[in-house]
Amino acid sequence: MSKPIIVYGHDTGPNPWKVAIVLEELNIPYDYKIVDMADMKKPPFEAINPNGRVPAITDPNTGITLWESGAIIEYLIDTYDKESVLTFSHFPEKYHVKQWLFFQVSGQGPYFGQAVWFQKFHEPVVPSAQERYTDHLKRVLGVLDKYLDGKEYLVGNKCTIADLSFVTWDMMVPWILEGDTDASQLEKHYPNWAAWHQRLMQRPAVLKIAQDKQNAV
Amino acid sequence: MSKPIIVYGHDTGPNPWKVAIVLEELNIPYDYKIVDMADMKKPPFEAINPNGRVPAITDPNTGITLWESGAIIEYLIDTYDKESVLTFSHFPEKYHVKQWLFFQVSGQGPYFGQAVWFQKFHEPVVPSAQERYTDHLKRVLGVLDKYLDGKEYLVGNKCTIADLSFVTWDMMVPWILEGDTDASQLEKHYPNWAAWHQRLMQRPAVLKIAQDKQNAV
The missing domain is CATH 3.40.30.10 (Glutaredoxin)
Structure with missing residues (x-):
């Protein structure tokens, strides 16, 4: 190429x-x-x-x-x-990579995006909508946190596109939750998620x- | 099997x-x-x-x-x-099938789902949020309608998982838009989308x- x-x-x-x-x-x-x-x-x-x-x-x-x-x-x-540096070519891991990638694009991105919208831009302010989406965001962090207990990466103990796909939205979490009591306590509430996110953030790319x-x- | x-x-x-x-x-x-x-x-x-x-x-x-x-x-x-009855195994169609599948899971499903939530369940009623999501739903129908002009299916003139993935959410559109002036005029506003949706609805599966x-x- x-x-x-x-x-x-x-x-x-x-x-x-x-x-x-x-x-x-x-x-x-x-x-x-x-x-x-x-x-x-x-x-x-x-x-x-x-x-x-x-x-x-x-x-x-x-x-x-x-x-x-x-x-x-x-x-x-x-x-x-x-x-296959960033994925797995064999069964079943190749489908588990896909599963987390699809979760990121359908279950993380759109909902974190709605949290941004209602926290930062929507007029008038709608507290019930803000709560809906910050709750959803925290639920996603909770799912990742629980799953990552005892693991360094989502699939097969190797950093793949499954992990990397989450990082750019996850970078924005402290900003999205600004003013929320959980914003400064992410490491306490989601320790496995926070450690994983830091592990990804330290990669040169x-x-x-x-x-x-x-x-x- | x-x-x-x-x-x-x-x-x-x-x-x-x-x-x-x-x-x-x-x-x-x-x-x-x-x-x-x-x-x-x-x-x-x-x-x-x-x-x-x-x-x-x-x-x-x-x-x-x-x-x-x-x-x-x-x-x-x-x-x-x-x-490959429902997909293409060759380049570039195999990636175009994937592209529309990813659009469905990230750009149709989550937003149609938010339209359902704010139209049918959220309390109190929030007109600005209802409008945000019904507008988004109509935008998606518009994108599909424009792209389908002169085409029977999204990719390569064959019904694939790209098309089929949209149909279960699209079935719900008249119900989601109930009470909206556009609900009874879908065929008028989105004729290519409506014809495609009917084409899919007629499949035995x-x-x-x-x-x-x-x-x-």
Whole structure:
């Protein structure tokens, strides 16, 4: 492979940076293009993603255009991770990696996103909706915490895309819960989750992307 | 294969029935077990799915236990659809199927679910939250409608898991939008979406599951 993959992303949203972490981990050249929110739901970007969202990629090495972070990550793994560094190629672990990846995209991302919306942006303030989504966020942390008891990683004692997919939303938890009594006690309430999150945060690829994300704002 | 796959589901929720449609399409024997909501987030079901949700499956033919509808569907296809009846095994269509499947699980299901919650259950009634989610639902119908212009199916002119994954939530749209001026004008506003949805609804597997779902309540 020689030509960089183009990643369409933006600055604050966590989903495109999730793709960037996988690219960094696999040492794949890429070019991160920030798309303005205002330009996402109209041409020419709509021709890349009819859903008007980021991330999307175009890979000049294979000719594919693809959107949805979960699909992009699985494409990158199939195409460029021939040694299964970030996944498992055997049964049943390959499906357990998939299971946690699907949980992240359907059970973590959308709900953490609604928590952000009602905590930070929705007018008027709706306490019952705020509570619904911060409760959901804490439930997800609780599920991860309980499952990670005695484990370093979600599947097969190795860091995979299952783990890495959670990290960009999890980075935002202290900010989302700002003002909530639990915000400063994450390590106390979710010790296995907190240790796992720190383990992931110390990876060079994750550190680099956390820095790039901060610099992009 | 001889032994039926056990599907843990419930009566009204659309996600377990999505898995049942794929099982019917592929003519795979299965046993649909309804789990009470009250029993999902505690043992013994938590040992099957630590996230306390349905669907989950156990497949006695391979020994796997798996949850998350998207992961289950991909497992069933890999394991039992060797002729790629409901998918594509070649590039780039195989990734485009994945892309729409990920859109369904992350962009349709969770948001249609929030529309249900705020339209039907949340107290007090919060009109701004109702509007947020019914608008989102209509946006998703609009994305599908525009993309389906001139097409019978989402990927490669063949009915795949990409299409079938949307149908159980789409069945609920008239009920979710009840009372909304758009509820009775879906065919007018989203003609390509409506024709596609009817095309899927006429499949024997989908008809059977729509009936089973109705009988289960």
